[in-house]
Amino acid sequence: MEIVFYDITSYEEPLSQRNNKAEDVADGAGKSINFSSEDHDDVAQIGKMRYDALIxxxxxxxxxxxxxxxxxxxxxxxxxxxxxxxxxxxVRVWLAKGKGVRRFSTSNESVHMREAETRKGFDLFHEFARCVVPSYNWDEIAME
Structure with a gap:
């Protein structure tokens, strides 16, 4: 006599048994309600179809x-x-705005430098504004 041990944790049902689970459930239902064999086959087929559809x-x-x-x-x-x-x-707009508002001496060179930095900040603002709201006509706004 030969003793065989099975590892229950790694036991996996064969594919044919897994596919027939719906039929087995329908089998038990058919027996408990006393269906005829034709009705039982129909119920099993419907159960299998529903199971496959859910999968x-x-x-x-x-x-x-x-x-x-x-x-x-x-x-x-x-x-x-x-x-x-x-x-x-x-951040760039904030930095440019800070540079444009800086105070300079009254010499002609500092006035040109201030205007150039202010223009640069204003152009940067225009670029940013076009990115944020592209549908607005930003060309109507001009620096004075």
Whole structure:
């Protein structure tokens, strides 16, 4: 006599047994309600079809979920990149504005330098404003 031990933790049902679970459930239901053999086959077939349909729906939903996760990941990266560029532009505008407002002596050279820095800050503001609200006509606003 030979004694055989089975490892229950690594036991995996054969594919044919897993596919017939719906039929087994329908089998038990058919016996408990006393269906005829033809009715039993119909119930088993319907149960198997529903089981297969649910498996397919789960697979489709997993694919859709993975697509949404990938899309959201890409959109988050784009939004972070855009936010970073807007923050950098704000700092540049702030620095340019500070340079444009600085006080200079009354000599002719300092006046030209002040106008050039103010023009540079204003152009930078124009560039930033066009990025933020591209539909507005920013050319109507001029530096005096």
């Amino acid at each position: 397919m729906e789960i697979k489709c939903l997993k694919i859709r979920l993975r697509w949404y996760q990938e899309t959201l990941g890409k959109d988050k990266k784009k939004a972070k990149f855009h936010l970073r560029s807007v923050q950098i532009m704000k």
